[in-house]
Amino acid sequence: MASVAPRLSAIGSGAALELRGVTRMFGALAALTDITITVRPGERRAVLGSNGAGKTTLFNCVTGDFLPTSGTIRFFGEDITRFPPYERIRRGLRRTYQISALFPGLTVQDNVYLACRGVSRGRFSLLRPGANDALMHAAETLIQAVYLTPARDQRVSELAHGQQRQLEIALALAGAPRFILFDEPAAGLSPTERRELIEILTSLPSHIGYIIIEHDMDVALRVVESVTMMHNGRVFKEGLPEEIQSDPEVQELYLGGGHE
Ligand SMILES: Nc1ncnc2c1ncn2[C@@H]1O[C@H](COP(=O)(O)OP(=O)(O)O)[C@@H](O)[C@H]1O
Ligand SMILES: [Mg+2]
Numbered sequence: 001m002a003s004v005a006p007r008l009s010a011i012g013s014g015a016a017l018e019l020r021g022v023t024r025m026f027g028a029l030a031a032l033t034d035i036t037i038t039v040r041p042g043e044r045r046a047v048l049g050s051n052g053a054g055k056t057t058l059f060n061c062v063t064g065d066f067l068p069t070s071g072t073i074r075f076f077g078e079d080i081t082r083f084p085p086y087e088r089i090r091r092g093l094r095r096t097y098q099i100s101a102l103f104p105g106l107t108v109q110d111n112v113y114l115a116c117r118g119v120s121r122g123r124f125s126l127l128r129p130g131a132n133d134a135l136m137h138a139a140e141t142l143i144q145a146v147y148l149t150p151a152r153d154q155r156v157s158e159l160a161h162g163q164q165r166q167l168e169i170a171l172a173l174a175g176a177p178r179f180i181l182f183d184e185p186a187a188g189l190s191p192t193e194r195r196e197l198i199e200i201l202t203s204l205p206s207h208i209g210y211i212i213i214e215h216d217m218d219v220a221l222r223v224v225e226s227v228t229m230m231h232n233g234r235v236f237k238e239g240l241p242e243e244i245q246s247d248p249e250v251q252e253l254y255l256g257g258g259h260e
Pocket of ligand 2 (some may be wrong): 055056057
């Protein structure tokens with residue numbers, strides 16, 4: 001019977017991501033209090049909330065950048081609560097940062113190639129014939145998926161802000177992710193760049209689920225099927241995009257100055 005328990009716990013609820021009672025303290029400050037959220041495989045969810053609501057801290061707990069003070073986090077059934085970040089990446093979890101993590105002196109192609117190479121360690125051996133071609137091909141496909149083919153040989157430092165954000169998405173897509181956390185990908189984008197971002201997100205392969213933190217409700221509600229609204233570190237409301245948009249309490253929170 002010893003083998004039954006781990007097998008059952010690996011099956012879990014069938015969710016892609018499941019947080020149960022997650023609390024994160026910073027000294028006396030509760031950045032997250034008793035967060036319970038379930039996201040199905042392939043589901044796309046927005047997390048909304050005013051500045052300081054706990055959205056980025058939620059991402060940090062899921063990625064392992066911070067550990068929760070209490071509560072559990074499961075990724076495709078597996079308890080990852082205390083896993084280091086690279087173990088979560090290995091299992092197909094990715095994130096983009098509010099602040100860019102690109103190599104500014106390298107070209108678009110080099111950045112994407114290095115990301116593909118970084119996540120492929122052990123899967124393709126670079127000593128194997130053709131491995132490098134496979135990585136180059138994977139990089140090209142990702143560059144195309146984020147509309148950066150015309151800029152592939154430009155250095156990151158020469159790219160427009162919107163193109164840098166597109167490149168960050170390409171890096172998150174390297175190595176067959178199953179789930180991506182996008183932290184305010186539309187921040188600082190022009191209206192045209194926002195439309196492009198919406199297209200990129202809506203044309204991602206359907207098995208890839210994500211959570212998007214986004215202040216721009218028009219962007220967020222167009223690219224998701226469900227919404228979690230946070231307030232003061234707690235889940236304030238969950239629902240369909242149209243329910244959240246027309247909810248009087250949400251409108252009051254959003255229009256009432258709590259939102260920057
Ligand atoms: N590393 C940290 N150390 C101390 N306090 C933090 C840290 N990160 C976030 N906080 C605090 O936790 C709360 C939630 O922050 P955050 O998750 O960044 O909110 P959001 O992303 O919704 O704006 C805020 O009060 C913030 O000041
Ligand atoms: Mg934030």
